[in-house]
Amino acid sequence: SKGYVEKEEGRLRPTTLGRLVTELLLESFPQVMSVDFTAAMEQKLDEVEEGRADWVQLVREFYQPFALDLEKARTHMRDLKREEISTEHKCERCGAPMVIKWGRHGHFLACSAYPECKNTKEIQNMNGNQVELAPQETTSETCDKCGKPMIVKRGRFGRFLACSGYPECKNARPMSTGVTCPQCGQHPLVERRSKRGKVFFSCRGYPKCKYSTFDPPLAESCPKCGFGILVKKSRRREGAVIACPREGCDYRRSAEPETI
Numbered sequence: 001s002k003g004y005v006e007k008e009e010g011r012l013r014p015t016t017l018g019r020l021v022t023e024l025l026l027e028s029f030p031q032v033m034s035v036d037f038t039a040a041m042e043q044k045l046d047e048v049e050e051g052r053a054d055w056v057q058l059v060r061e062f063y064q065p066f067a068l069d070l071e072k073a074r075t076h077m078r079d080l081k082r083e084e085i086s087t088e089h090k091c092e093r094c095g096a097p098m099v100i101k102w103g104r105h106g107h108f109l110a111c112s113a114y115p116e117c118k119n120t121k122e123i124q125n126m127n128g129n130q131v132e133l134a135p136q137e138t139t140s141e142t143c144d145k146c147g148k149p150m151i152v153k154r155g156r157f158g159r160f161l162a163c164s165g166y167p168e169c170k171n172a173r174p175m176s177t178g179v180t181c182p183q184c185g186q187h188p189l190v191e192r193r194s195k196r197g198k199v200f201f202s203c204r205g206y207p208k209c210k211y212s213t214f215d216p217p218l219a220e221s222c223p224k225c226g227f228g229i230l231v232k233k234s235r236r237r238e239g240a241v242i243a244c245p246r247e248g249c250d251y252r253r254s255a256e257p258e259t260i
Contacts, residue, residue, distance in 0.1 A: 182228030
C-alpha cells in the first residue's frame with residue numbers, strides 16, 4: 001500500500017496524500033487522466049483486436065506526446081517528499097520553526113531542525129499554512145520503563161503507543177485492543193499493520209503465541225461454541241456482522257442494534 005486510500009467499514013476512502021497525488025497527475029498528464037482518453041483508447045484497442053488498426057502505430061501515437069509530458073514532469077512536478085510549508089508554530093523542544101511536510105499517511109508538522117530534532121505532530125485540519133493540530137490521544141496505560149503515561153501515535157505501520165517522555169524515553173509498543181488473546185489467554189491482542197498496509201490483530205506474546213485475525217476483535221465469548229472472542233466483519237451484502245472466528249463455528253449476528 002502506498003497510502004493513497006484507506007479502508008473504512010468495507011469501503012475505500014482516498015487519503016489526503018491520494019488526493020494530492022491525483023492533483024499532481026492531473027496537472028502534468030491531463031490527457032492521460034481524462035475519461036475521454038480512456039474511452040478513445042478502448043475503442044482503438046478494439047480496432048487492433050479486430051485487425052483494423054496497427055498496434056505499433058497506436059503505441060507510437062500515444063507514446064510520443066506522453067514522453068514529452070513525462071520529461072516535463074521530471075523537471076517541473078513538485079517533489080512532495082522535499083516540499084515544506086512554513087507555519088507560525090514553534091517546536092516546544094528546541095524552539096525551531098515547525099513546517100508542514102508530507103509522508104505516506106498525508107501531511108504532518110515537523111521540526112525544521114531535523115535531523116537534530118525529530119519532533120513531529122499530527123495535523124487535524126489544514127488551510128494553506130494555517131494548521132489545526134490533532135488533539136493528543138491519551139491512554140490509561142503507563143510506560144513500563146519510566147512510568148510516564150503512554151500516548152497514541154501514528155507511524156508507517158499504523159497506530160502505536162509511545163512514551164510521553166520522548167525523547168528522554170523512546171519506549172514504544174503496539175496499540176492494545178483491550179481484548180485478551182483467545183489462544184494463550186495471557187496477553188492482549190494488539191493492532192498491527194503489514195508491510196502492504198493491511199491492518200491485523202495479533203497476540204502481544206508473539207512469537208510464543210502466533211494467534212492473529214484480520215477482523216477487529218470483541219471482548220465477548222461465542223454463545224454457541226464458547227470461543228474466547230468474537231470479531232466484527234464487513235460484508236458487502238450483509239453489512240457489518242459479528243461472528244465467531246473459530247473454524248467450524250457458524251455463529252453470526254447483525255452488528256446493527258435491534259430496533260423495537
